[in-house]
Amino acid sequence: MPDQKSGQDTRERILDIAERLFMENGYEATSMRMITGAAEVNLAAVNYHFGSKEALLREVFRRRLSWLNGERLVALDKLEAQAGGAALKPSQILEAFFGTLLRMGEDESLGGMTFLRLLGRTLTEPAEFIRTFFAGEYAQVIDRYKLALFRALPDVPKAEIVWRLHFMLGAMSYAIAGTDVLQVVTGCGLGDLAGEGGSDGAGDTALARRLAQRLMPFLLGGLRAPLPQLLDVAHKPAVTHDGAGVQIHDSGINAQNQ
Amino acid sequence: MPDQKSGQDTRERILDIAERLFMENGYEATSMRMITGAAEVNLAAVNYHFGSKEALLREVFRRRLSWLNGERLVALDKLEAQAGGAALKPSQILEAFFGTLLRMGEDESLGGMTFLRLLGRTLTEPAEFIRTFFAGEYAQVIDRYKLALFRALPDVPKAEIVWRLHFMLGAMSYAIAGTDVLQVVTGCGLGDLAGEGGSDGAGDTALARRLAQRLMPFLLGGLRAPLPQLLDVAHKPAVTHDGAGVQIHDSGINAQNQ
């Protein structure tokens, strides 16, 4: 076999290593020397191939997100074509949006859980260049799915849907990023719950699958929860508004097929 | 009035400024010189009062979290005393846990939305010392609330409850941290939805209140969603398991008072 350094290969190896190291340490705490050292390429290779550290991070995401969001648009197109003008079901929309993402976690060639964790963590990074980059990458997809949800839930105020879209994105991102973060907080890791604990190997794809099975019902339950009865916000109850205005049901588990 | 530099005051000013800067830039991207410069204290003051940058971050969280988690335990104690041995309602538990936190966002003297955003973002920071610190701060509270949820939902497998606890923590953290992050992604900020956009001032406390009103129904809806029908995970459907095994209801919004 030929020596593994054949031009284009350097680029890919840098991207793969950077993806993993950014996930493990975060953007700021990952140095160029760590990346080039682990990738066994020269320090100057990153600046030659990508221009800067910022551009490297953007490319790490771009190669995955362009595929992901493309798939998401295709999935939505397909659903809407099948529906033939009728509104989609919320579960279909969520499956298309979140299922497509979670399926990346099962495919190592698409980045696997490494990329999913990186994505979940980076969404909260405050750096300006990251946020504007994500805005551009997500603009089209979010807009399409937002409209689909508006049509699917015509009786729910649009502002409420946007709030719940935020909540769903958050639940998903943390569930992913937190498979080795929140487990420390809750003292009970999802890795344990999923059977195997390793952060690499075959256990990860199994984790992605179980995560999807658990996450989708939760998201749908939240999306379709009773609407809050909004208070007059000008008035200030200040200290204890303990649940007032939030009319909620409290029996066991919702009916399976209502 | 006396000069504002009177010993103990330096500590507090450093903590307040560090809290804001860590929130705005993240831990790694916030330098000691940024902190001491903005706080108008000498560069060495941080190392003198706290020992190191890591210890400063820990103290920033400790002064808020010890209060928060103390309040959470008190709230749970009070609820369980009222219930007199009976299991609590899920909504009571969520209100005690998440409501206590969200009420911090309305009180500037408790850190306000600045601390809430910092908390949401820092939960995904991968640095080891941060995670072990959070583990210690949260261990007791999470354990108590986990048990309360187990009792409140006796028919739900405990593993499922832990999963959904993760999801709820994620939804909350992102909803908070993302009031100026995810708005870029969704193209529709929660600040706009809440009426005012400023990241400081009176608009923030209003945001915290509306956030609570929106978030609690969502969380409860997710917590009480129908259980997933688990597949045999040894078998691998690989590419398209599109929603199979996730039995979900799909009509409009759940009944308000079922």
Added chain:
DNA sequence: ATAAAATTAAAACGAACGTTTGAACGATGC
């Protein structure tokens, strides 16, 4: 084969990082 272009290599750049030092300051107690 040979010129041109693309890539890799080694070394150095200035800047910024967290931390430490040792002296000066200011209040307090005797």
Added chain:
DNA sequence: GCATCGTTCAAACGTTCGTTTTAATTTTAT
């Protein structure tokens, strides 16, 4: 008065950061 102790100060420490430079090397095209 003076010694004391907690605090502040300016300056410097050694290290690491992202990036650049210049030359050597490999690949590509004619």
